[in-house]
Amino acid sequence: MARYLFLIPILPFAGFLVNGLAGRRLPRWAVSLVGCAGPTAAAVLAGLAFSEVAAGPASVLQASLGDWIRAGRDFHVPLALSLDRLSGVMALVVTGVGTLIHVYSIGYMREDPGYARFFAYLNLFMAAMLVLVLADNILLLFLGWEGVGLCSYLLIGFWYKDLSNCDAGIKAFVVNRIGDFGFILGVFLIFITFGTFELEAIDSRAAAAAARDPLVMKAIALLLFLGATGKSAQIPLYVWLPDAMAGPTPVSALIHAATMVTSGVYLLARLDQLFLASGALPVVAWIGALTALLAALIALAQTDIKKVLAYSTVSQLGYMFLACGVAAFPVAIFHLVTHAFFKAVLFLGAGAVIHSLHHEQDMRRMGGLFRRIPLTGAVFLAGALALSGFPLTSGFFSKDEILHETLSGGQGLLYSVGLTTAVLTAFYAFRQFALVFLGTYRGAGAERGDAHGGGHGTFPPRSPRGDEHTFPPRSPRGDEHTFPPRSPRGDEHGHGAHEIHGSPPSMMAPLAVLAFLALCGGFLAVPHFLAGSGETAAHAAAGTAGAEGQVTGWIVGGAATVLGILAALGLFVWRPALRERIVQGTAGGRLLARLSLDKLYVDELYDALVVKPFWFLSHVLFLVIDRFVIDFACVRGTGLLARTLGAALGRLQTGKIPSYAFYFVGGVLVLMTLVLWAAG
Amino acid sequence: MNGLFTILDAPAAPAIGWDDLGGILPVLVLLATGSLALVLDLFLKEEASPPVPAGKWPLSFVSLLGTAVAGALLCGHIGAAGKPWSGFLGAVQVDLFSDAIGLIVVLGAAFCLLGAGDALRRRGIEQGEFHALVLYAAASMVLFVQSASLVMVFLSLEALSMAVYILTAFQRDEKRAVEGGLKYFVLGGLSSGFLLLGLAFIYGATRSTNLTDIAGALAGGQPPADSSLLVAGLGLTLIGLAFKVGAFPFHAWVPDAYEGAMSVVTGFMAVAVKAASFGVLLRVAVLFGGAGASGPGSPEARGALLAGISGLAVVTMIFGNLAALAQSSAKRMLAYSAIAHTGYLLVGAVSAMEARPGGEQAAGAGLLFYLFPYALMSLGAFICLSHLGEGAEDRESIDSLRGLAERHPAHALALLVIMVSFAGIPPTAGFWGKLFIFREAIATGHWELALVGILTSIVSVYYYLRLVVAMYMLPQEGGLPAPSLEARIGGKLALAIAAIAVVLVGLFPGIFFQISAACALR
């Protein structure tokens, strides 16, 4: 199997080449076939490879294509992949969820003129993500890391004709640069410290290196973590992810929820020994917990269906980092896996809703959709339950395991932050479900208006900046009316609502599979499986805390979830008036709603603290350094000098043979003198 | 060991057999193909109407086939990692180094022939002589690098020079071409005189014409070489070779000949002549001035060569880059840039002299690696100028390239890649070439050469990017009419291969560096 390891990333890459080069000339079905075949085949191969690894106690599959870069004696980077249990799980998630999302995209992107381009990018993303996951050394990992960043940028700005989409793409790219700067410095330090790029070697030598030079190890860990905060949207670099929702919904599901944004978590889990030894874990834990809380707070009042999910993703990623921070790396991966399932369901379900409503994304213009599109509603409900951590769903197990690990690690404060976030999570998840699926329809064509039970007016009016500015609710494709009314199918009974249509089977089938996984994925017991291969000391200690702690945790966690759900349903379905009173009537409620809707003013804060000063500084530097020193003194000056010299030298070139011969003989004289003199 | 005795004691029975011919098979293939092209031309009719897309395609086809076979033979030899083989009673020595240089020469010839079809057709001089001369020149160059005897060195150098003189002036109705060819010829004669004198001195000092014997004698130290004559001879030989590679102050022919010749020929000259001459220069430098397994054979010769080559490197890098700044013709600019690159390659030669046999650094790996991207870049650039030409004119001035990105985006992109690579900006092949050359120089203690190289490289960015600015940022004004490039398949192909290869080598430098290291002089 190891021989075929390279095929896993190469197959999607081949799809990228075919669709990227010839896609425009291929018929749509061929594009779909090519686009989905690569990921599917990769998924099968990854499954085979994984089963091979899973069977053995600690076997690792490795494949090498020889040297990628070789320079000098000690700098050589092999082009090698390796698949152990950790990367196997990741590869399965990437290929599995990825394949389902590819299939989903067939329906979702059907009418898009950039169909082939979309699949090409998506395939390229898969290839890069698989390189990231399977890389044997950190430099190759970095190649994948940058590759997925590139694809993310390309896909966020997929509808590039709308400038704000491009801005969102650029924002993502630039914010990630900051993280990557840290990452690459970390890689340099790693090479200086360890003299190798191989992940396995780095990890195994980390403890010894930390004993030798703790400061450097801390620096390495923090720099890599900076990279992870960029890619995985943590404080302070999370701001790009909500804007990244400008991309098509399958992209949001695949890249900005299920896979790419989790690569920071993967990096930490991959180098777990390094992080353990470095002593930087408390920073990781606190950043994770705070991000989880902050993003959950912001998610409370968002009105865009995808933005809620985006902040929810940030929040859930915070949970994963929290888990990493308390040294429960397998648990972090477990949550990563379940999160991939339920967040993919939610995003794809949201996509189906958006698709059904002709690219309406504002939840205030939705409502009561459960009756119109019950299948979509059902899968969305499954996702929301899992996200909330409703007992026995996948999210329940993974989230509670994180909280359990936090508590048993003796981090009471972190635990309470996590628990609060869990309540908030359940609240916003069901607020969203209620706004979209329950109540009455408030969108265009809703005859009954929004007199009772509607969401209009109950929220603070939109801030004058307007969300539209940074985030267009509509796709710029302008082909909203080109969607033909779907033929009546099971989940729609087109009375008076020919506008609201269901989604094709190519969209619903992946949704159903993912919904099943979201509900039942919790029984996979990923942590125990992973821990079998590389149990960490801290985790082993935590594991002995006993089962009763776990059971208590389940009860507390379940209660928190139910509390959040009931509160959301209470305020948004059963007692809207009460919500009104809280939001309008009390100062605290107003403030909270306001802060949450305006995303805690973090963007403004960054603008004032980072962007404006930076802008000023760069302006000054531009005037002083660039205009004066560089342009005037260096470029003009040296350029003039060089060109004058050049022209003078050019004058030697008279074009006459006698002069040339003369120079020649002069040269002979000088050179012979030099040579004879040097010989002594 | 003693030249006179080898003459007298030569065995009566013929010691030259089929094996010897087999050993130089690539050379023979090239020669045979050249002659075939000459004969084939007799049977081809030139169509009366000028816009014949195919022209005398069999000429190009046959000669390209010849280069392909020769290239495949050389590749096969490299792939088999054969032991050094000496043939014709020691007149030639075939090793991986000569194969690698030969491959670059054949590459140059192939690209030249690929682009030559249109270039000749446009000028109405599509004749078999051109193909024959290119192939003869290539054969002579391969033999030049394989030469293990001073006599062969001189003869093959003369043969290749003769062919290139004629190729320079091939467009004989064009004044500049004939002028360039004549200048090259006259100055070439002068330099050959010095070279021949130098070889005679070396013979006098070592009493042998055979480089292998000389190497053995130098290493053994018995009898001690006549260092005074040897140093003088090496100095003169260095002059002859410095002329061929276009090092300052023996460079005067370069701008005129490069400008006068058709651009495809210029590319061939810039690549093949330079590669072959550097091959021999490196052989001579390492043989007489290398660090040696147990110290240099002749410390005086080593000191003299180090001083001479380093001196040439410094002044050549400075001169080439500065003079290129002031050019308004892209072709002339590239000619001066070729001089500048000669300077960088000379730095590689200096580092090669420091390598000890059996040591970590193979002599000249950096130089060999540099030659390959340099070949691709030069061939691509000159073929592009030819490819975009019209009638008897190539697209030569920088102004004529203005607005190219709009009219021919693909060509502009290819030229952009090549210019970026010339300037040594990552991740292109040119970056790695410079990196390896300068790294070798620093590793062997010649940091001052690396410093000059890096500083002059910075200067070079200016003039390379001028082309890019013209192509991408300036509007078109007047100039040549945009030619229709549909029929010019050869040039298009050559340009595409060159640009893609530049990027590929830039992305995977490791493989090529390993090959270079394997092929370096032992």
Add this chain to the structure above:
Amino acid sequence: MDSSVFHICGLLSVAAAALVVTRRNPVYSTIYLVLFFTLISLEFLILRAPFLAIVQVLVYAGAIMVLFLFVIMLLNLTPEELREDVSRSRKVLSGAFAALIFVLLAAAIRRSDTVRDAPNLVAPIEDPGLAKAGEAPAIGTALFTTHALAFEFSSILILVAIVGAIHLTKRRGRAAPSGQGAPAQGTGEQVQAAAEASGT
């Protein structure tokens, strides 16, 4: 015979060479060149290389110089065309450079161990092989053994020169270089035409 003959011939040949490059009239230059070649061949004779001496006279002083003279006469240069446009200072400087290079090389030769230890020019050579080394049989053997490849390859050099000469000088049948007008004549065609002409 005395070694002084060798030295006198040497000095004379240097003088002849100097005259070759300083004469304004090319015919005079050529005549001095003939003299130079003859003196060189005398030197070869004294160095006991009779074959080279004969070849020097036959090929260079004979055939090539006659060719040179023919070309010069065919060109029929006028005094204006022969006017030199090289400045006087440049000429003096060039002469000085040449002299300095001469001095450098002479010094190198002077310091050479080989030259210092060389036997007397006119002393008899003991080694019978060495004594005959400059004669035709020895050279012939060398040409067909050690230097066989060089000998054969020189034909390629000549072939290249012939192809080039024919290409560069052949009849210009075209008015414009655009390919219209009379069809181009390749070397091969010309050779063929010549062969036909001589055959009939």
